[in-house]
Amino acid sequence: MRQTLVITALAGLFAAVLVGIGEYLLHFDELARFSISGYDFLLDTPVSQTTLGHFLGVFGATLYPIGCYHIYLMLKPAKRRLAFSVFIVGTFGFIVGAVWIGSRASVTALVQLEQTPQIIEAIELYGLRYETLLQVIRFTTLYVSVVIIWLSLSGRSHYPRWMALFNPIGLIILNFVVFMLAPAVGKHSMPIALNVAFFIFFALSLACALTTSINAQSGTNPPQ
Numbered sequence: 001m002r003q004t005l006v007i008t009a010l011a012g013l014f015a016a017v018l019v020g021i022g023e024y025l026l027h028f029d030e031l032a033r034f035s036i037s038g039y040d041f042l043l044d045t046p047v048s049q050t051t052l053g054h055f056l057g058v059f060g061a062t063l064y065p066i067g068c069y070h071i072y073l074m075l076k077p078a079k080r081r082l083a084f085s086v087f088i089v090g091t092f093g094f095i096v097g098a099v100w101i102g103s104r105a106s107v108t109a110l111v112q113l114e115q116t117p118q119i120i121e122a123i124e125l126y127g128l129r130y131e132t133l134l135q136v137i138r139f140t141t142l143y144v145s146v147v148i149i150w151l152s153l154s155g156r157s158h159y160p161r162w163m164a165l166f167n168p169i170g171l172i173i174l175n176f177v178v179f180m181l182a183p184a185v186g187k188h189s190m191p192i193a194l195n196v197a198f199f200i201f202f203a204l205s206l207a208c209a210l211t212t213s214i215n216a217q218s219g220t221n222p223p224q
Helices: 002-027 047-061 064-075 080-101 104-111 117-154 161-166 168-181 183-218
Strands: none
Touching (some): 002 047, 002 064, 002 080, 002 104, 002 183, 047 080, 064 117, 080 117, 104 117, 117 161, 117 168, 161 168, 161 183, 168 183
């Protein structure tokens, strides 16, 4: 079990790194135009860069469900069924997320073409078919975060209570705050906010898993 906790945490961490790099290549805009509605922030992204970002993002996203299993294992002692729902809902969200990120290179190519009525219609259809998926990802992340907060604060999971402060949705909101207060810094984290949030979360969760392993070997309980 101890080894499983560590390996699954590493998988989640690696997923956040790969998808984060991929999404950065797909979405970063020096002018930070992603804060404006529309796809202007994709106008200057090189095709070769979006192709690399596409493959990193899609293949990296396949590791996120393993990270969701890690969260389940960490929360399981507090309330098994509710913890398992995090695995199911989180995995569902990341599968949908893989479909969404797999579409971004294609919409970039559409945006950079001459904007004929047919291309404009295709972009509008893209918005209906794929931007809707982004709302699913946001909802599932919110659900996962609420359960993490609840079960961490219970004091019965493998997480210390302070881990509730580092829930993914809270870290995503923090990215928006950084962007508003320090745009020169925030413009780098804003387009990959979800992955930055999960990178921080899984890094801390890995530390908690290692602490759990050490305490289990020594026969002590971690401080809550």
